[in-house]
Amino acid sequence: LAAGLGAHVRAVLSVGLPSAVQMAVVNLSYALVTGMLNRYGVDVAAAAGVGLQISTIAGLPCWAIGQAITTAAAQCAGAGELARARDVARLGARLNIGVTLGIQVLIQLLAPAIVGLYGLAQGTSFDIAVLYLRITCSVNGLFYAAMYSFDSFALGAGSPRLVLANSLIDAFAVRFGLAFLLSGALGFGYVGIFVAQAASPVIPALIGGAYLRHWTRSHGVERGK
Template sequence: MKDEQNLTTGSVSKKLIIFAFPLLAANLLQSFYSIVDMLVVGNIVGETGLAAISNASMISFIINSICIGVTMGGTVLAAQYKGAGDERGESETAGTLFSISLIASIFVTILGSLAYRPIFQALNVPAASMREACGYMKIICRGTVFVFGYNAVCSVMKGLGDSKSPLCFIAAAAAVNIVLDLILVGPLGMGTEGAAYATIFSQGISLLISIIYLKRRRFIFDFKLKHFTIRRDKLAAILKIGLPAAVQMVIVNISYLLVTGMLNNFGISVAAAAGIGLKVNSFAGMPCWAIGQAVTAMAGQNMGANDIERVKKTTRIGLRLNILITLIVVITVQMFARQIIMLFEPGSQEVIKDGVLYLRVCCGINSLIYAAMYTFDSFAIGVGSANIAMINALLDAAIVRLPVGCLLAFAAGIGPLGVYIGQAISPVLPAAAGLLYFRSGLWESKRLIRYTGDGEG
């Protein structure tokens, strides 16, 4: 395909930035239309709707994290085959990934549909928001197959070096989602359920557009039923990366879910404010995530090409870019924290106050440490050591965020601020562990494919 990039040659800085920019735009668009959900619901339904989406979003994040984690194995494997020049390996990787994504989406749909209500009850979702939260999640679970399908397609494309096409697909989804939000939540009076329908319909449109586009461009996989075949060796390699990556993301998102449950104990204003704060914090992290995804793809291709020095250079440059861009974003958020929160809930002074506090603590200097952590995690996944990122997620969530937040909020009586402090300091340990692994050199023989030096994997 014309848009595929060979990330094993040329200027590392230039290739990394050019590859990351469409990913950043796609991430921003995806985050933007989820924020539009909250903007529309907040201004039309009010704080009960915000609290409902805040809690439901936590489960949605877990579903998405399973999807992104599993399909990330496809990105890394496709990238290493691309670097090794093995087109058959690329095609078989795509077929295997699409097949297991379809199967996984069915299981996740069933599990999510059975689990969301008990989870909401365990999290003490405010009674005024329970019905809306359940209605939202019921609809979101039905669209899981679209999420898996879209991410599987985009994962392979990113591994092959094409970050531009996914941007076009997500742009179409964002446009559809925003229009439907405004129609379904507002004039049609469907409330939070309208926002959920807008989300899954837009994801389905995005998947359909991506398949049509790729078939016309003679993609390495033609989407014919007979080619949806699971290759055992490709499955093993994808799961070697995908399962730890999925576990990593699930751990992180479950920790945020439990944090949301802690904050629910302090009332609906705090719950709504934390939901807004998390959305804004996620939005602020988009540049970091885009560069991290670029590091993963670029490290993967260069591992496939057996160019260890270029992998190291990619990681160092990615780290510098992430810290610089994150610093700019943090300064902006801190300068306009109140105005940002007021976009979502201009009428509640309690929500505004609690939301500003969240941003002051959770989107500050700690974000620079998070940028380092995410860079090293992305590098580890790209070279085939996703288990390192999984361990770092445990350090982040289970060792620091949840215990510290719980102790400070309840045992020490600090309240919501204690939860925010636990979240703010959580990336310190995993960032240090990631740096040690990068410097150790233990990863240099971790490639997923056999390198022969003649272009065959």
Template sequence: MKEKQDLTTGNVSKTLILFALPMLLANLLQSFYSIVDMLVIGRIVGETGLAAISNASMISFIINSICIGVTMGGTVLVAQFKGANDEQGQSETVGTLFTISLIASLIVTILGLLVYQPLFRLLNVPAVSMKDACEYMQIICYGTVFVFGYNAVCSIMKGFGDSKSPLYFIAIATLVNIVLDVILVGSLGMGTKGAAYATIFSQGASLLISIIHLKRNNFIFDFKVRHFAIKREMLIVILKVGLPTAIQMVVVNISYLMITGMLNHFGVAVAAASGVGLKVNTFAGMPCSAIGQAVTAMVGQNMGANHIERVKKTTEIGMYFNIMITLIVILFVQIFARQVIMLFNPVNQEVIEDGILYLRICCGINSLIYAVMYTFDSFAIGIGSANVAMINALLDAVIVRLPVSWLLAFIVNIGFSGVYIGQAVSPLLPAIVGLFYFKSRVWESKRLINHSENEK
């Protein structure tokens, strides 16, 4: 790989920011075309469409979580082999990751098609939104293979230190999605089905273009059928990181799914407002996510190169950047909360007020704590201790978010604002655990690869 993709040398702050910036733009674009779905549906279909996509998006997030989690194992392993200058290890990791991603996508597609209707009934999706939610989810399930394929490619490129290529791929997907949203939802009047088709077609286009790009640039893997093979040693290590990461993300998103179920009890307006609020909050967290991904890749390469002090410095600088940028973002959201919510539904005053309340509670000081938590989770995944991030997800979702939300909303009886408060306090305990693990130094001797054999 090119020298510019080496994350083990140079100024840490500069390297981290330059590596994170393309990922930030990519994350913003990816989140943006998700928001475009909500904008178009909110203005054309109305609150019933917003409630439908709000509920369907929760299941989509779970599918994406499984995909990102599994492929994250490839990012970390490729990064450590890159740091150790082991090209054979890199090649075998890529082939193994692509193969298990294809297999996993088929399994997840089948499971998704089997469970989405029972889940919607369990979540008390408003009756007026049920048909739209089911139609949207069925189409999204059929496009799962594109999500796995795209994320596998991007995770590998990040592990190699290339954050620019994924940006180009997602830029194309965003453009395709916006154009198709306008045509399918607007001109052709296909409603939520049109938004779903726009999403999967844009993801398919992004995957196809990414493969063409890699083949033309003599990528280490040539995409020939005979090279799609699973190497047992690579599979074990990928799953060692990937499965806890997938569990971590699935647990968090299942908790949000259950939170959505709680909010559905309070009517269509609350369901729609909360869905919009979550989208905005997710969008606001994109800088934090990008820096976290950069921390994971840089920590991975430096663990492979046995640069422990650089691992520490990367994590500390990543946390400082995350806190500063998150502070700027939440100030903007708090100042312009009304204008932001009105972008999605400028007419229904109940949706507007409930959406503003969501942002007031869920996109404030708690977001700074989340920035700390996410940085330490990203560090843990990068060194290969994804089980730490998984435990933090359980603390976040199962120990705090769900019990506190339920108690405040239904036992203390303060209504849906209690659910918002439960979400706001959830990152505190995981942030403390992450800090203690980082300071403990027990992680310094951890290795996913045999450094002495791969060192050159």
């Protein structure tokens, strides 16, 4: 009984610990980036705070679809329905990208009005907040939707370490590392930080797509079935 319980605990921790570290990594990277933005003064800090709140709300549907992908993929894989698990990942990613595209288009069209709802008066902070949305809620959102969908599938398929590795790339290698490079060494200032945030999901999305293809081939799931 004790041995069986220990095996279950190890199985839970093998998934739970990487997931916990992933969340810590993401939140730490945002804290570091926020600290970098605070150096540019009150206007930039206020604008980035509003922009981050809006982009967080915009990301809620993406996260909800990702959780559904994790649950459905895990159930299908556990039942031996590997082709169905693959289809969950593909259809889920398409749905996520489609929904995210619609949200991003609305944000691009209504950015000034949305920022105005947060109480920022016309001026420097207002303009910077709109710029934040123009940069961080654009085409990059499609890569974020793909990244989150593929990572959600990987988590359901039993590869939490891949998800953790992708989070490290997204959070530190690109979001923080590129922000440090663009804002400092290359002299783009806070705009460079915005660009780094926008670019952060691109590489992880490509890695996630490659993982899905590898998983499909390695598990002998035939194309189209």
